[in-house]
Amino acid sequence: MKIGYLGPKGTFTHAAVEAVFPHILNVPYHTIPQCMDAVRDGEVEFAVVPLENALEGSVNLTIDYLIHECNLPIVGEIIAPIEQHLLVHPSQLDDWKHIKRIYSHSHAIAQCHKFLHRHLKHATYEYVTSTSAAAQYVSEHPKENIAAIGNRLAAKQYGLAIAKENIHDYDYNHTRFIVLHRERCLLPVKDQEDGFKTTLMVMLPKDQAGALHQVLSAFAWRKLNLTKIESRPAKTGLGNYFFIIDIDQKMDDVLIPGAIAELEALGCTVQLLGSYPYYTVKKTSLV
């Protein structure tokens, strides 16, 4: 059995996979779409990709590729703490305050804006596919006055030095990663899950007054607790959006099917993206 993840080695996604699936062979993919395609095409059984960060919000590429391009069920979720460090080639360690360019994933740079503004105002940013791709680039260009933002695993993997630890702007920094499979299934995980969620995609009927209010009522009067509601462009015209709704429980026989039926009766299109266990990774079990 194989698990694909957003690579190369040393991403936060890699750390999350190793924490929850230590016994399964993992395979890095360069981009989030490549990772999802690998499951769809049967190269790997599961894929783990980032979905949402507590400081920066959703990873839009993951949501959009899942909805528009690669319809795979969500079968699990991993919530992991994120600590960002400023990584440099060891030969640049004494000179880190004069770094000219910083490489990282856009989310990682956004999580450190206050630090960057205060300490590296003059530096420019270069957005790459992941934090470890940034670390790899820095390690391959020892003569350039550059740095990466990433984790300890990447520093170790690519032989970089940590110039400044914990440069993320807020202490509570966590990312949610989703696990995808070709069909709904139980996860090959030995640990006890921390809970369950159900995720729906809901498209409202066009131009109907109070439609969103009615959608929310379908959950409210059933006392279905929502942990997230987010809109994304349907990509069919200005003002056309779909909603991603997370419900704080497992699919049941009555309440969630009842809410879905009510939404459909209102003229909404509803798709069940998954009903799945989630696992919370502790700081100590990460890098």
Ligand SMILES: O=C(O)C(=O)C[C@]1(C(=O)O)C=C[C@@H](O)C=C1
């Ligand atoms: O680049 C990585 O290390 C990733 O795993 C991606 C990612 C993200 O997409 O949000 C994951 C966690 C952090 O929030 C920063 C980057």
